[in-house]
Amino acid sequence: MHSPDSIFEIYRRYCDIRSVKSCQVNEPDETRKGKSSRDSLAQLLKFVDLKFHSRIKIFDELLKLMSKLELMADFSEFSRFYDFVFFMCRENGQRNITVNRAVSAWKLVLAGRFRLLNQWCDFQENQRHNISEDTWQQVLAFSRCVHENLEGYDPEGAWPVLIDDFVEHMYRILGSNKEPNFFCNCGDSESRPCTFEDPLPGLKVAPGLKRKLPSFQDEEMDSSDALFPDSTRTNHILNSKTSRLLDYRH
Numbered sequence: 022m023h024s025p026d027s028i029f030e031i032y033r034r035y036c037d038i039r040s041v042k043s044c045q046v047n048e049p050d051e052t053r054k055g056k057s058s059r060d061s062l063a064q065l066l067k068f069v070d071l072k073f074h075s076r077i078k079i080f081d082e083l084l085k086l087m088s089k090l091e092l093m094a095d096f097s098e099f100s101r102f103y104d105f106v107f108f109m110c111r112e113n114g115q116r117n118i119t120v121n122r123a124v125s126a127w128k129l130v131l132a133g134r135f136r137l138l139n140q141w142c143d144f145q146e147n148q149r150h151n152i153s154e155d156t157w158q159q160v161l162a163f164s165r166c167v168h169e170n171l172e173g174y175d176p177e178g179a180w181p182v183l184i185d186d187f188v189e190h191m192y193r194i195l196g197s198n199k200e201p202n203f204f205c206n207c208g209d210s211e212s213r214p215c216t217f218e219d220p221l222p223g224l225k226v227a228p229g230l231k232r233k234l235p236s237f238q239d240e241e242m243d244s245s246d247a248l249f250p251d252s253t254r255t256n257h258i259l260n261s262k263t264s265r266l267l268d269y270r271h
Contacts, residue, residue, distance in 0.1 A: 032105055038061045137164075
């Protein structure tokens with residue numbers, strides 16, 4: 022199989038490998054195909070490292086690819102591309118990517134899609150831990166369900182610590198704002214300034230984006246030492262998190 026010559030061929034090869042991985046049927050077949058997919062992705066990543074010596078060049082190539090894909094009309098396509106960006110940002114076979122590289126990538130792919138993108142990227146300046154693939158994917162989910170005023174955020178949801186810390190940071194900022202028309206419905210074609218009786222509706226303990234707790238994997242520990250508490254303490258920690266966030270209302 023020849024080496025891909027362009028970012029378009031690299032992307033197509035990546036999608037082909039991922040599609041094979043997602044079509045596993047039974048357990049023996051799943052193990053065999055899973056290993057084959059990992060090996061294929063590892064080989065593709067080695068090629069990327071050789072072809073793109075400059076990481077800046079990678080972002081130029083990704084921008085070129087973005088202009089050719091139907092990302093605005095097809096979210097499934099955008100989701101694949103978003104995962105591909107993480108793949109392209111990995112170096113030397115590393116599972117995680119640096120914060121600086123993640124911020125550059127988020128600014129590229131989430132512009133116009135994440136209402137709190139600027140605040141999110143600014144918040145990353147003081148972060149020490151690298152970004153895992155799980156955290157990368159959950160940032161996309163977070164960007165789709167949370168509004169400027171944090172409405173849609175569920176304090177009891179299974180968000181990564183990095184997102185919880187960002188929300189606490191935003192509560193401190195928004196809680197000190199006294200302007201009634203601070204927020205607007207920016208994603209609406211008929212947007213206009215609006216007033217909320219509760220300036221922080223995101224603090225309400227209401228059903229939000231509920232997802233399964235991530236599995237305990239060693240590679241995720243790079244994101245935070247306390248990212249996945251053991252199951253016997255989960256309820257206590259969630260309750261503490263809710264109480265801590267609710268304090269910002271007063």
